[in-house]
Amino acid sequence: xxxxxxxxxxxxxxxxxxxxxxxxxxxxxxxxxxxxxxxxxxxxxxxxxxxxxxxxxxxxxxxxxxxxxxxxxxxxxxxxxxxxxxxxxxxxxx
Numbered sequence: 001x002x003x004x005x006x007x008x009x010x011x012x013x014x015x016x017x018x019x020x021x022x023x024x025x026x027x028x029x030x031x032x033x034x035x036x037x038x039x040x041x042x043x044x045x046x047x048x049x050x051x052x053x054x055x056x057x058x059x060x061x062x063x064x065x066x067x068x069x070x071x072x073x074x075x076x077x078x079x080x081x082x083x084x085x086x087x088x089x090x091x092x093x094x
Contacts, residue, residue, distance in 0.1 A: 033068075040067050
């Protein structure tokens, strides 16, 4: 195989791996603290909101709850956009 073809094959493989879907956490599987943190850490909107929250709150239990909320509900900008597009939508699952 030629070098350009091999390079193209590697780049395509990396592109496919980067686009892998996030795991689905349904009723049959519990999301761990590490899973929730990975979701928040990889999303810039969620991570920025977490950093603002963490700056004001030093309690680790409150921070953990915020990570779980962000992992499940998304960041405030996404929730606000979704509520504008879908009037009557409420995600008050608690």
